[in-house]
Amino acid sequence: MTQSWRLDDARQTIVLGAQEGRLAEVVYWGPRLSDDENLTTLVRAGKIDVTGGMLDENPDLSICPEATRSFPGQPGMVIHDTTGAPILPRFQFAKADEAEGSLVLHYTDVANGLRYIAHFALDPQTHMNVTKAVLEADAAVHLHWLAAPVLPGPQLSDEIIDFSGRWCGEFQMNRTAWSAGIRSRENRTGRTGHEHFPGLLVPCRGAGNTHGHVYGFHYGWSGGHKMIAEELPDGRRQIQFGHASQIEHATHKRFETSPLYAVFSDSGINGCAVSFQRHLRDKIVSWPDPARPRPVHYNSWEAVYFDHDLTVLQDLATRASDLGAERFVLDDGWFGNRDNDEQSLADWVVDPRKYPQGLNPLIAHVNDLGMSFGIWFEPEMINPDSEIYRAHPDWATGADDQILGRQQKVLDMANPEVRDYLFERISDVLQNHAIDYIKWDHNRVLPLPDAAQTRGSYALLDKVRMAFPKVEIESCASGGGRIDFGILSRTHRVWLSDSNDALERLQMQHNAAIFLPMVVIGSHVGPRQCHTSGRTLDLHFRAWVAAQRHMGFEMDPRELSKEETRVLTEVTTWWKHNRAWMERADILRLDSPDPAVVAEQQQAQDDSQFVVFAGKARTSPQISPRPLQLTRLQPDAMYRINLINRIAAPNLSRGNPLLKTKEMDVTGGYLMNHGLTLPWSFPETMWVIEGTRL
Template identity: 35%
Template sequence: MIEFVASSRLFNLHTHHTTYQFLIDPNGFLLHTYYGRRCGGDSFGYLLRQADRGFSPNPREAGRDRTFSLDTQPQEFPAVGVGDFRTPVLEVENADGSCAADLRYVSHTISSGKYALEGLPAFYGEEGEAETLEVLLRDPWTGLEATLYYGVFPQLDLITRAVRFQNGGSQPIALTRAMSACLDLGRMDLDLITFDGYHTGERHPCRQAVRPGLQQISSIRGITSHQHNNFVVLCQKDAGETHGLCYGMALVYSGNFEANVERSQFGDVRLTMGISPWHFRFQLAPGEVFTAPEVAMTCSGSGLQTMSQNFHRAIRHNLCRGWWKTRRRPVLLNTWEAAYFDFDQQKLLEIASSAAETGVELLVMDDGWFGERNDDYEGLGDWFVNLKKLPGGLAPLVEQINAMGMDFGIWIEPEMVSEKSRLYQEHPDWALQIPGRPSTRGRSQLVLDFSREEVWRSVYAQIKKVLESANITYVKWDMNRSLTDVWSGALPAQRQGELYHRYVLGVYAMLEQMITDFPKILIEGCSGGGGRFDCGMLYYTPQIWASDNTDAMDRLLIQYGTSFCYPTSTVGSHVSASPNEQTGRRTSLQTRAVVAMSGTFGYELDPRKLSEGERSQMRAQIDEFKRFYHLLQDGDYARLTNPFRDQEFTAWQHTAPDRSEALVSVVAGMARSNAPFRTVYPRGLDPDMIYQVDGWGCFRGDTLMYGGIPLPQGGGDYQSWQFHLKKV
């Protein structure tokens, strides 16, 4: 619920459990007053205190009053050059060369439903689900306008923010920093949690104290990156899974980003998030518009688990969309680790036949089916079937696989081009390259200039013909390198700073076109695994390959960190061969499946090489996944242990929203001689409800939560168990 109190010029944004509040001061500045547990609506403006602070300047309107300075006030949308020396969200270059922006309140509107952003992904909500607040600010000296958008989802405890800039003046203005949100929290002793890592080791939580000065994570790779995710948490020092005040903020965007946490000289904490200002310069002629991407925020007064569950529900139901939003995802087998580039139609049919016997529902033909693609040095950009490998094209192959009872999917990498390809020979200028400089290769490939509509439309036209040629129900959209040599022949020199953002808009435009033309195709996002795992991509691809590392024990770490923002239903996770290709580690087929079930679930191996006993296990695992799908994909997720700290075992839980059923999953670490007894403690059960636990007994919910479930002893390294709790 959005409330405006005219007498005090106060905005209250209420969700079921939280209140977000700011006000318009007498000079038209927006000052932030509160974000936390839900309150009745009284103004927190009494906390806005003023004092004469040395070297903190005062606006002209203050006259001889030296006590008011933007440098010391909590602001809703701070700009540069007018007295606040903390990290701003807006920087500009005005026509006269100055860099000041002085944004003042003009007007506001409140409406039912959720705003949408043209060309950009965003959470959505119908009338009754969400409300929108628009606040118009204007710089009276240049005419630059900023419309602040707030989307309020009361039942989800979610607030979204975005900004639309328009040059309302008569001279050109360039935006050099145009971030989406600022959260000024006052003097608080907080920890910052970021989710960092590397290729094959993404989204590992890093928790550190907020210290004086600036702490920053960012990406300038053109994608979200394996190194840092564009989701961060601020929380009280003692906050844990079930207690403490926590703030989560996620950027709904898939390109360069920056998140800053700054503790000022007076102990105030500011969090800003948005597009990275690195090599960003967006020029606005009079009347032109720029829209910054959306940020989603939630606040929990009861710990990290509630914060995560808020995001999970919102992403599942108000960000993911389309045919596959709530449908059960098919159990798939991807051919990459089974065949790599070395396959033909006969080999694919043999793999498919073996997979079909185990209950696999979808066969995915990975890299190597197109152009002259026999290795990763050639073929990208030539999206037509390699008739040497598949003599009849896709249609007869797909028909035979469909006859086995399976659907069929393909791998694509539309944003890339090989120098050894027809596309590059015909259009070398379509690749990102700086004139007069040698190109930088990544994975032996170049990046296509998707900021140019003719480029992505040409690539899409090829892929569309392929998708129309056979009964294809799944596409894996990959992207296997960072952006370098970022220069476009379609932009003049003074607008090259727009290229990174325009590239992302081109990717979104092609994805939207594909969804429009093929609404029932399931698209899985990928960027060398988890390099572009973000809310922006989830608007188009309801699941994303979480990491190229399929080792079950490493995946415990990756999926643990991922769970802080992203729901299980979005996490691409497969059972691969043992020993694992990335680590050489050996784990049981059961353990690999238990880990993969906390994702979309599938296989990344050659089923022909499995024993009959292992194939029988596969059939049972697929049946179990289907049996527990409603819990695994739609249940409330809880982290019962921390695998970075708790070495004996890792445990997590999926619980039905009505608490009538739960699935507790456990994976043990390395075996120890004479090991102590181990117990796992479920969470979130109904204390008065009686639960049947896998046929070995009936217990009250409080007994199970406080007494725990004893784990079996022995059995070797990396044992695993699943405990199904169901109301009697």
């Protein structure tokens, strides 16, 4: 008996097949197939031959590979009974629920009292295949590993690209050649992690940013994940994603993976990026007011740190408003006896020493300036030097002698009493003040990974969102330590990195946009001398890097010269003028012929206009700039091109390329095949080019 199913959109086809009622396997995933394709033929045609030294038949590379089928690689499920004895499932088909764009496959293992359910949903607008797996058991079991439905890796691929990082250095791309065996990456920090963003790209041979076949994956879970990219001895390849192994500490009768978001692109990495960006923005993030433009932020942290003074903060708010800020965010230091990072976390009461009349005088001043008000919390953490810890030391997780992180421990978010206390304190602040924004921080890893901790944090966020549906929330975790589609289903913005160094941000933002749209990536103009790198950068560069994403300021505006004030005001005004279309634009990576240049093209969804940001990170190896080829334009259409910051050309730019002196009208074919010839520039500068289809 041969079974088969297919899912289609305008770009791709996914075919699943099975023999003799066994678990299905993905037998085809790629460009759209004809509606007349015989699926039974595809299931049989994909079977590989056998030869000496092999089994008489190749075990299925199914959506949950089973050890009982002699599968030679990583199984899709590892479970034990309450005595610790392994359970080896052997599933058989029960039923299939089919609907337009979705498929749910049900399987049973009667002998072991197990049920396995695989969900597939292909979104026709974003081309995103959203999958998840569910395990149900008659008796409680220990779960060591459960993969989301397993997908095949393409054969015409030489490498995989995954993402690593560190504090102030997130979203670094790693390229690893395929070879026999496993590329296994596991994040056991208990949060998404700077170190291992749960994403993967698998390019086929010859693919780049703008062309070729690429497969993209993202696991939408905030508690640490495991990824496996394995090449079997017979040459087949599998991709597995799931929660980090052995983080379910209790036995249960039901387990569920988080969604695995998987996409096929026939237009290079950009095709994956556009799908991820649109799916997150349009299908996952739940905006309190979708019509509200993203407001320009001012964050107080790098201006005052813990030294809160009402008069100073009011002055900063006035200056920020004059620069164009629309939201004032009061960062750490407003509560308890919080004079440094060693005390008062979890004491969420306004500090009467710093605010003898409470926060309302500051909020009233901010509102009078036309800005809304946001505030910082770190709800999941506690300092041993705090009133709450002294009253409830049992609320902290981990051993008494554990290594602290930023002088703090982690609250037990699986404990309903802890969540109730935090909700009460957060609610009191929100109910009694005009606050429309929370910066929700998470400044240390867990002492031990625990899925229940993540579910508890989700539950608190969900409760806050339900009680205060107009309040937006930013996910911050020492910067980019908790960025994923799971947390973003409960929040609205991410703090990509604690680094406000524009040079570091240039590459980080570029890579993060493979998964994240402009509207969720906070990017601030930092101080003249960056507090995390010590580097001093020109304000033109700092401002334009911030203008690539959700713009804000995070510095002391009193340090600005008159010229810097003018520049920052002009760039902010430009951003506010263009944000209406940029908020829904696709961020496209450009293949720069100069390795010193990091370039992207933000393209309006109706293709009527675009802006190119070409940032020069270091000295070029050649004298003159190489032409920068654009992408996704209409070859026969005419475009008006304008270098909007040509006045920033340095004295050493002595020639007169056309863009340096005036606008030009050229075809999309010229822009894509020859490219833009830009003026010469120093390192740590940015050219900004606007394009309008005529």
